[in-house]
Amino acid sequence: MILKGxxxxxxxxxxxxxxxxxxxxxxxxxxxxxSIVPEENEEVIDVTGKYVTPGLIDAHSHICISEEGGGSEGxxxxxxxxxxxxxxxxxxxxxPFDRAVQDCVRAGVTSTCVAPGSDGVVGxxxxxxxxxxxxxxxxxxxxxxxxxxxxxENPKKAAYSFCSRMGVGYxxxxxxxxxxxxxxRKAEAEKKGNYFRKNPGMENMLMVLDRKIPVHMHAHRSDDxxxxxxxxQEYQFDMVIIHGTDSIAIADYLAEFNYPVVTGPxxxxxxxxxxAHKTYATPGVLSRAGIKVxxxxxxxxxxxxxxxxxxxxxxxxxxxxxxxxxAVTINPAETLHIENRKGEIAAGKDAxxxxxxxxxxDFRTKTELVYIEGTLRHxx
Numbered sequence: 219m220i221l222k223g224x225x226x227x228x229x230x231x232x233x234x235x236x237x238x239x240x241x242x243x244x245x246x247x248x249x250x251x252x253s254i255v256p257e258e259n260e261e262v263i264d265v266t267g268k269y270v271t272p273g274l275i276d277a278h279s280h281i282c283i284s285e286e287g288g289g290s291e292g293x294x295x296x297x298x299x300x301x302x303x304x305x306x307x308x309x310x311x312x313x314p315f316d317r318a319v320q321d322c323v324r325a326g327v328t329s330t331c332v333a334p335g336s337d338g339v340v341g342x343x344x345x346x347x348x349x350x351x352x353x354x355x356x357x358x359x360x361x362x363x364x365x366x367x368x369x370x371e372n373p374k375k376a377a378y379s380f381c382s383r384m385g386v387g388y389x390x391x392x393x394x395x396x397x398x399x400x401x402x403r404k405a406e407a408e409k410k411g412n413y414f415r416k417n418p419g420m421e422n423m424l425m426v427l428d429r430k431i432p433v434h435m436h437a438h439r440s441d442d443x444x445x446x447x448x449x450x451q452e453y454q455f456d457m458v459i460i461h462g463t464d465s466i467a468i469a470d471y472l473a474e475f476n477y478p479v480v481t482g483p484x485x486x487x488x489x490x491x492x493x494a495h496k497t498y499a500t501p502g503v504l505s506r507a508g509i510k511v512x513x514x515x516x517x518x519x520x521x522x523x524x525x526x527x528x529x530x531x532x533x534x535x536x537x538x539x540x541x542x543x544x545a546v547t548i549n550p551a552e553t554l555h556i557e558n559r560k561g562e563i564a565a566g567k568d569a570x571x572x573x574x575x576x577x578x579x580d581f582r583t584k585t586e587l588v589y590i591e592g593t594l595r596h597x598x
């Protein structure tokens with residue numbers, strides 16, 4: 219199949235919309251070039267003048283585990299069996315038939331990171347999924363993509379409340395110390411040839427300590443963000459700041475580290491004290507400070523199917539247009555470590571492609587074609 223004559227969003231040295239043809243072979247993009255000559259009997263789709271982007275990526279959501287319109291029965295977002303539950307996996311709570319999935323695909327969103335909720339200090343393993351499939355396992359791009367952790371108001375006020383930020387910080391450190399102790403006991407048992415019963419949660423925490431997966435840290439207020447940075451530096455693990463609502467106040471400080479920030483949700487009210495300084499300007503300010511920024515919906519806090527609108531609002535409040543497009547494509551792909559497959563239109567990447575009837579950041583624009591791994595999933 220060839221998509222011919224579109225205005226293709228390309229990054230790198232181009233970094234703009236440029237006219238190009240795209241050849242898709244099976245699930246992959248085979249080539250992108252100024253002009254591709256069709257082979258005999260090859261399907262050619264004329265998209266002349268249309269805007270063409272990679273499938274959009276939402277870097278943080280709860281879709282399929284907090285089902286839209288599903289009430290408490292459809293809410294598997296938070297688990298209250300303990301303050302730290304690193305043994306849990308999003309995969310075991312995914313419901314592929316969440317009614318929001320098709321709405322998101324219709325809006326051009328093809329992949330997302332689904333994370334446990336933020337009431338637990340350590341909530342469990344997040345997963346990256348693509349928004350197609352009838353079984354949870356066939357949706358998976360990365361089964362264990364990150365360990366979800368939280369600081370601030372949410373874990374303070376959970377059913378097992380610690381009542382203070384100091385308590386939250388202690389519980390987070392305790393979980394890492396428990397993992398270090400576990401590793402020592404495991405190594406000692408293996409050295410002596412003794413039986414050692416593996417603990418799934420501690421094994422997952424060792425993946426964090428060994429920097430095989432990052433922590434996705436829920437943090438809104440600037441002091442909580444600083445606590446997250448402090449603990450990440452103490453234990454030397456990789457981290458992504460989720461929300462970062464108050465991060466403008468410490469943008470220069472954050473820029474000293476290599477922690478990406480996933481901003482959002484943006485299009486809701488300042489619903490609690492720690493979001494008092496929320497502004498659409500945050501993604502642009504962080505981007506100009508040199509921080510890798512993604513924009514998320516936090517679905518179902520705000521609907522994922524308005525992700526292009528959230529990016530457009532960031533532009534309205536000062537973010538560079540191309541940076542806003544990166545914040546819903548290549549930046550989340552790199553932050554989620556799926557850039558070898560997703561996030562841009564380039565040879566060898568998954569054929570997640572969206573054809574738009576106007577500029578993607580114009581709220582009047584609709585999708586005309588949405589492909590996930592080369593399969594047409596929506597026709598407008």
